[in-house]
Amino acid sequence: MVAQEESKLRVYNTLTARIEEFRPIKGRRVRMFVCGPTVYDYSHLGHARTYVAFDIVARFLRKLGYSVFYLMNITDIDDKIIKKAQESGTTAQEIADKYTEAFFEDMKTLNITSVNLYAKATDHIDEIIDQVSVLIDKGYAYEANGSVYYEVRKFKDFGKLSGQSLENLIAGARVEVVEEKKNPEDFALWKAKKEGEPFWQSPWGLGRPGWHVEDTAITMTYFGAQYDIHGGARDLIFPHHEAEIAIAEAITGVKPFVKYWMHTGFLNIEGEKMSKSLGNIIRIRDIVKKYDPMAVRFYLAYTHYRKPIDFTTETMDDVVRAYNRIMGAYRLLCEQSEGNKNELAERADNVMHDFMKEMMYDFNTRNAIASIFRLVDDVYKYGEDSTPQAKAKARRVMEEFFDIIGISPIIATHAEIFENIMDILLSIREEARKRRDWETADKIRSELKKIGIIVEDTANGPRWKIGASMRSIAN
Ligand code: AMP
Numbered sequence: 001m002v003a004q005e006e007s008k009l010r011v012y013n014t015l016t017a018r019i020e021e022f023r024p025i026k027g028r029r030v031r032m033f034v035c036g037p038t039v040y041d042y043s044h045l046g047h048a049r050t051y052v053a054f055d056i057v058a059r060f061l062r063k064l065g066y067s068v069f070y071l072m073n074i075t076d077i078d079d080k081i082i083k084k085a086q087e088s089g090t091t092a093q094e095i096a097d098k099y100t101e102a103f104f105e106d107m108k109t110l111n112i113t114s115v116n117l118y119a120k121a122t123d124h125i126d127e128i129i130d131q132v133s134v135l136i137d138k139g140y141a142y143e144a145n146g147s148v149y150y151e152v153r154k155f156k157d158f159g160k161l162s163g164q165s166l167e168n169l170i171a172g173a174r175v176e177v178v179e180e181k182k183n184p185e186d187f188a189l190w191k192a193k194k195e196g197e198p199f200w201q202s203p204w205g206l207g208r209p210g211w212h213v214e215d216t217a218i219t220m221t222y223f224g225a226q227y228d229i230h231g232g233a234r235d236l237i238f239p240h241h242e243a244e245i246a247i248a249e250a251i252t253g254v255k256p257f258v259k260y261w262m263h264t265g266f267l268n269i270e271g272e273k274m275s276k277s278l279g280n281i282i283r284i285r286d287i288v289k290k291y292d293p294m295a296v297r298f299y300l301a302y303t304h305y306r307k308p309i310d311f312t313t314e315t316m317d318d319v320v321r322a323y324n325r326i327m328g329a330y331r332l333l334c335e336q337s338e339g340n341k342n343e344l345a346e347r348a349d350n351v352m353h354d355f356m357k358e359m360m361y362d363f364n365t366r367n368a369i370a371s372i373f374r375l376v377d378d379v380y381k382y383g384e385d386s387t388p389q390a391k392a393k394a395r396r397v398m399e400e401f402f403d404i405i406g407i408s409p410i411i412a413t414h415a416e417i418f419e420n421i422m423d424i425l426l427s428i429r430e431e432a433r434k435r436r437d438w439e440t441a442d443k444i445r446s447e448l449k450k451i452g453i454i455v456e457d458t459a460n461g462p463r464w465k466i467g468a469s470m471r472s473i474a475n
Pocket residue numbers: 035036037038039045046047049050231232233234235236264265266267268273274275
């Protein structure tokens with residue numbers, strides 16, 4: 001009975017403010033959408049926090065046998081993009097293209113590979129215009145001076161995601177006061193063209209889409225009126241996700257628009273959310289110059305996705321040390337030995353069970369990783385004296401863990417590391433020879449000879465040998 005309960009996946013749903021059993025709308029198919037970046041600058045560690053978290057969610061769901069369609073939008077038209085283009089004397093499109101490319105590179109660096117489709121807002125202008133037209137026809141939206149606004153008071157459920165009344169939400173938020181709006185809380189679905197801004201044709205004249213309707217147009221294109229998981233960081237609950245619900249449910253009448261709403265905690269620095277506007281960002285591309293990208297990913301996974309991460313160099317260094325200890329244990333498991341102890345096999349089974357149990361309870365990576373630490377301790381204790389079978393079992397558990405957390409360890413044997421160092425050394429020597437720097441080239445060769453490595457220069461480039469084996473650097 002206990003085992004059966006444990007085998008049910010549970011998810012915290014912001015919509016119901018409860019942990020619920022996860023049951024997709026249709027069979028074992030999961031349609032998941034996560035709010036993507038606004039591409040006007042390089043992505044930072046805060047973005048990485050959210051995208052690593054949902055990458056792990058998708059990986060884990062797939063591991064459980066669900067067929068996951070993971071969709072992410074790219075906000076490639078927005079005030080911030082236009083402003084950046086104006087400041088740098090280029091077009092909004094050039095800015096968006098440049099930072100979309102950079103975003104993909106950063107995602108690849110962090111091994112965030114689970115997204116099936118990235119959809120750009122500007123590729124869905126027709127669908128956006130269709131949605132705005134329907135909202136006007138149904139009386140939820142009105143046109144004013146070429147712009148279109150959603151009249152929030154018309155949607156009686158507004159606030160249901162954050163569990164607050166419209167009045168409370170308005171009181172706590174900075175709502176934009178624009179003369180032409182009927183009420184301050186109304187939000188733009190379509191923005192009339194301003195001088196120097198990109199624009200598209202629409203029934204209301206030239207203009208561009210508002211932010212919230214981009215996402216509903218994209219999700220309805222690929223998923224229809226209803227889907228399983230919508231994710232983002234918690235700052236998006238209001239107004240963005242409330243607005244998405246108001247748009248989608250008003251258009252289709254299908255409720256709930258999304259079955260499970262999942263929100264990540266912020267990555268903070270000194271108590272404040274890491275964000276471009278606060279000027280406290282660490283770019284992904286900068287932090288991976290200092291730390292192994294997989295260690296960065298591990299650091300982000302080490303906190304439960306709903307909890308905040310308070311970034312400091314000290315905690316990062318601590319977690320990286322823990323990561324290196326895990327990798328050391330894995331390396332030990334990859335090495336051959338002929339011990340006779342079997343303890344590791346049984347421990348590996350227990351750890352796998354605990355790891356899965358923690359992940360099943362709202363993707364608790366923190367506790368799941370704690371169970372891996374127990375295995376790591378055992379590997380250091382028994383590893384060298386264990387049977388090959390016991391080691392293989394422990395190794396499989398660690399590989400399963402790497403797979404779910406999304407770490408691809410590059411574990412080289414000492415022999416491989418040695419060969420790589422030889423390659424580096426001999427290519428430095430080749431460069432010296434090309435510069436006619438014979439002194440350096442000869443020094444490398446004579447120093448290597450002292451430790452028993454012979455270097456020969458052949459017509460096909462340099463080769464080296466220890467004892468009888470002869471290798472060229474190309475191999
Ligand atoms: P943006 O490009 O600012 O629209 O953000 C893209 C995604 O990253 C959204 O889901 C944001 O909520 C999330 N995000 C931005 N900053 C942080 C942060 N400091 N911590 C966690 N998530 C963040």
